[in-house]
Amino acid sequence: MLLALDVGNTNVTIGIFQGETLSYHWRLRTVREQTADEWGILLRNLFALSHLALDGIKGIVVASVVPIVDSNLALMARRYFHTEAVFVTPQTDAGIAVLYDNPNEVGADRVVNAVAAFHKYGGPCIVVDLGTAITFDAVTAAGEYLGGIICPGIGISIGGLFAKTARLPMVDFREPEKLIGSNTVGSIQSGLFYGTIEMIDGILDRMKNTMGAHARTVATGGQAALITGASRHSLTLDEDLTLEGLRLIWQRR
Structure with a gap:
């Protein structure tokens, strides 16, 4: 079995592959201060709940994108799984040409997503x-990572609005019951939801003007399911895209 970890700034997504099949996966909050032993105990408990044996893992x-956790993850892999974790870096043979001005600046998750998207959907x-x-990441017809666009996320928008205003409350992100809010919470939720949708649709319009209208569009990430049905574009929802990309990169070793 292969253990794949996608460590983001907000969440960690953990997957177990048996061959090419993603058999188990979990999404947890990223805790930057978590020690190697805490990582190990966490995984051991998840494995126990799923009746999995630690010694069944043959690779990690x-x-x-959170460098402070990397050393503890590496130590956890050695201590609990008796193996060396493979970290995706700019030097990793991912099977895709990175056309960024400085490839060292590209987040590992963005390259991994590009690998999986091209493998599954073509370019x-x-x-x-x-x-x-x-983030919006572009892959050419030849399977090259062209670059992309980075925007503030939904949580950042919610947190910024709450932190910088005196009387606006914190709200959760959801599709509002109606476009024009009749109370403060509904008005904020409408602005967040439709503002996000319009930003995504507008950027996709511009990217497709550059790349061609036939470019396939794939949505992933923790909140992708909330927006795919509301977009004007045909978005393919693939919540496990990053984990699949990690498996593909592992196979190239």
Whole structure:
């Protein structure tokens, strides 16, 4: 079995592959201060709940955009699984050419998403990842990572609005019952939801003007399911895209 970890700024997504099949997956909050032993105990408990044995793991692959956790993850892999974790870095042979001006600047998750999207859907394609940031990543017809766009995420927008205003409350992100809110909470939720949708649709319009209207569009990330049905574009929802990309990169070793 392969253990794949996608470590984001807000959440950690953990997957267990048996061959090419994603058999188990969990989404947990990212705790930057978590020690190697805390990581190990957490995984041991998840494995026990799913009746999995730690010694069944033959490899560990990680995409992390939170460098402070990497050393503890590496130590956890050695201590609890007796193996070296493979971290996706700019030097990793991911099977895709990165055309960024400085490839060292590209987040591991964005490259991993591009690998999986091209493998599953072909190119040209655009990946919209709704995480802490909302990212748009472009892959050419030849399978090259062209670059992308980075925008503030939904949580950042909610937190910023709450932090910078005196009387506006914190709200959750959901599709509002009606467009024009009749109370403060409903008005904020409408602004967040439709503002996010219009931003995504507007950026996709511009990207498709550059890449071609036939570019396939894939949505992933923790909040992707909330927006796919409301977009003007035909978005393919693939919540496990990053984990699948990690598996594909692992297979290239």
